[in-house]
Structures are given as structure tokens and as C-alpha cells.
Amino acid sequence: MDITQLDEKFMKMAIEEAKKGLGFTSPNPTVGAVIVMDNRVVGRGYHKRAGTPHAEVNAIRDAGGLTKDATIYVTLEPCNHTGRTPPCTRAILDAGIKRVVIGARDPNPRVAGGGAEFLADSGLDVTVGILEKECKEIIASFAKHINTGIPWIRSKVASSLDGRIATRTGHSKWITNEKAREYGQYLRRISDAILVGKETALKDNPRLTFRGVTEGQEKVLKRVILDSNLSLPFDLNVFEVTSSSPTILIATKKGAGSRDKIRALEKMGVRVLIVDTDENGRVELKSALKGLGEMDIQSILVEGGATIHGSFWDKGLVDEAFFFFAPIVIGGKEAPSSILGKGVSEIGEAKRLREVEILFFDDNFLVHGYVNDINSFWSQKCLQG
Numbered sequence: 001m002d003i004t005q006l007d008e009k010f011m012k013m014a015i016e017e018a019k020k021g022l023g024f025t026s027p028n029p030t031v032g033a034v035i036v037m038d039n040r041v042v043g044r045g046y047h048k049r050a051g052t053p054h055a056e057v058n059a060i061r062d063a064g065g066l067t068k069d070a071t072i073y074v075t076l077e078p079c080n081h082t083g084r085t086p087p088c089t090r091a092i093l094d095a096g097i098k099r100v101v102i103g104a105r106d107p108n109p110r111v112a113g114g115g116a117e118f119l120a121d122s123g124l125d126v127t128v129g130i131l132e133k134e135c136k137e138i139i140a141s142f143a144k145h146i147n148t149g150i151p152w153i154r155s156k157v158a159s160s161l162d163g164r165i166a167t168r169t170g171h172s173k174w175i176t177n178e179k180a181r182e183y184g185q186y187l188r189r190i191s192d193a194i195l196v197g198k199e200t201a202l203k204d205n206p207r208l209t210f211r212g213v214t215e216g217q218e219k220v221l222k223r224v225i226l227d228s229n230l231s232l233p234f235d236l237n238v239f240e241v242t243s244s245s246p247t248i249l250i251a252t253k254k255g256a257g258s259r260d261k262i263r264a265l266e267k268m269g270v271r272v273l274i275v276d277t278d279e280n281g282r283v284e285l286k287s288a289l290k291g292l293g294e295m296d297i298q299s300i301l302v303e304g305g306a307t308i309h310g311s312f313w314d315k316g317l318v319d320e321a322f323f324f325f326a327p328i329v330i331g332g333k334e335a336p337s338s339i340l341g342k343g344v345s346e347i348g349e350a351k352r353l354r355e356v357e358i359l360f361f362d363d364n365f366l367v368h369g370y371v372n373d374i375n376s377f378w379s380q381k382c383l384q385g
Helices: 003-019 055-063 088-094 114-121 132-137 140-148 178-189 198-204 259-267 285-293 306-314 380-384
Strands: 032-037 040-046 071-076 099-104 125-128 152-160 193-197 222-226 247-252 271-275 299-304 320-326 354-361 364-370
Touching (some): 003 032, 003 040, 003 055, 003 071, 003 132, 040 055, 055 088, 088 114, 132 140, 140 152, 152 178, 152 306, 178 354, 178 364, 193 198, 193 306, 259 271, 299 306
Parallel strands (some): 071 099, 099 125, 152 299, 152 320, 193 299
Antiparallel strands (some): 032 040
């Protein structure tokens, strides 16, 4: 096995480490690292939460005293600045590591290249760009948020083969099977927030909580409800606020006239965000996303309903799509479709997914793909190094 194959082998391990932190590290990126000595992994680590040690430090600690002259594989360029924790470049130097293999440069143009250049100038052998595409994918939400202030948007839909999310009578449980729904919980795990509209909150009265396994870490999933006129009743499940399930209600300036309602919601622990009104009198989505980004929310899973999905697609705000299909046909012109809104007038205007993959859950399947080019959230400085 040549050096490139070995580098890819160990970087894949670092990527698996990084994935353990997805959905837990905001406003920081998720990062994984492994330390290798004589082609054997001696240390592993990932960043668990903001304010805690970074992946490189955790891997060095895991390696014990086996770091001198070793190689460290890290999915993202090591930081060279002091924030809530000391710079990782210093930890790498102090550990006696002689080679650093980096997956992707930091997408923050203010620091991109600084860590790699510092390590190279310090005499270490530095390689950049191993499995770069895969390393960029796991920090796409961080890259978008750090450069635009807006969260990464995942659109998730579960429907019949003919694109229906319920029957004409409104019956919808359950269209997809248990395995597909378990993967839906995984999407909640890797996202900072879940978003639905007023109609979904009222009709289905969902809890919108995370019900999967987190291996000991508390998963905080913020619940975002769009309610332009503050018309929802207070006895809904989404207004039962806990530390792991906080709620953010977004209304328009027009709907903010009821100060008593806002005070009552805030007394219940609900955070109320007032934003601009769009041309239809609803929540102006870009304004809402900007406000959510200011709360350090890096990624949002949009789960419905069809009107909300349509608004996100119409305005070009979706970054990543997850379409779950069950092998059933519901039919009927009165059965609700998965995506409403205005839609496109010509096929050439339709959004086309990139990097499409299909996953099977027994006889159910998922079509997953990206809408935007991830590289668009890296500046030229970050891309060129």
C-alpha cells in the first residue's frame, strides 16, 4: 500500500471520528483526528462540544506517550489562534509529532492557511487535501454559517411514490417504515434545530424531540415554529420547553402586536423572534434565518409542512435534500403533495441535486443530494491555500 492509499485509509478513520460530533459542536466545526505510528493507530479523538478540547488534543491524550515522530491525520486545518481553548498547532508541536495530514483548509478566510503554514514553518511535514471533498461535506454547515451568517438548510420529506404526504382524509401515519424513521432521527441528531410551520404544529401536535442514542452526550435540538400572527394555542407539545428541547417561535412584526402573548410565551421559556414580513404576509425566511444564525444555529432540518417546504425551495434556501419514499401509491387530487409553493414555470428552472445517492431501508428508499456547491462557501483564499 503506497503513501497515498495509507493517507486515505487513516483520513477515513479521522472522518468517522469527526462524525461522532455532528450536531453537538456549534458554533465550532466538527473535527476528527487519528495519530499513527509505524502504520498503526495509537490515538483517536474528536471535538465533542464548544469550549472543550479539540480533536487534535483529544487524540494526543488518547495516544498517551506514543506521539513523538508520529503522524496526525485531522479532517480540518488545526487552529493557530487562542479562543476558548489554546491553539492546536502548539499542542501538535509539544507532542513531538513530525507529520500533519490535513483534509480541508479552514473555511474561515480570516484564519485559512494559518495553521498549516505555521506547522510547515516550524519544520513539520504538512500535507493538505487528503479526501478533501469528504472532509468539506462534514463541515458544510460550519462553512456556510461562518461566511454568510445563515444556517445550512436540510429539507426532509417522507412520501408515497407519487409524492403524497397523506391521504385525502389527512391520514399520514406511517407512510415510511421504522428503519426510515430511525434515519430521520439521525438527521435530527446531526442538526442544531428542527423547523416546521404553524399548520404542522397545530394539526399533528408533534413534540419534535430527538429520540435516538447519543452515546452519553446530551443532544440539544432547538425547535423552531413559524407562526406569523402568533395564533397557536399554548397547550401544544412544542411549548413544553426543556433544556434539551428549547423552542423558538418566529412571528412577523405585524403579528407581534400582542405583547401579552409574547410575555406569556417567554414566561413559558419560549424564545420569540420577530422578523420582517414577506410579500404574502408570512415570515420573511431570509430574515428569520439570519436571526437564527445569530443564535449560533448552524444547521436546520426543515420537516414541514408542504407550504413551508415550498417556500424554502421557491426562495432557493435549501442546501441539502432528503426525500424518503415508501413503495405505495396514494393518489387523489385532494391528497396533499410533499412540496407546494409557487414552483417553477419551466423544467430548466428546476433545482437539480448534486452528488446524488440512494439508500435503502428494506423496501423504502432515500434519495439524498446537495442543492448548492459546497465549495461556494469556501473563499478563494481557503480554496487555494
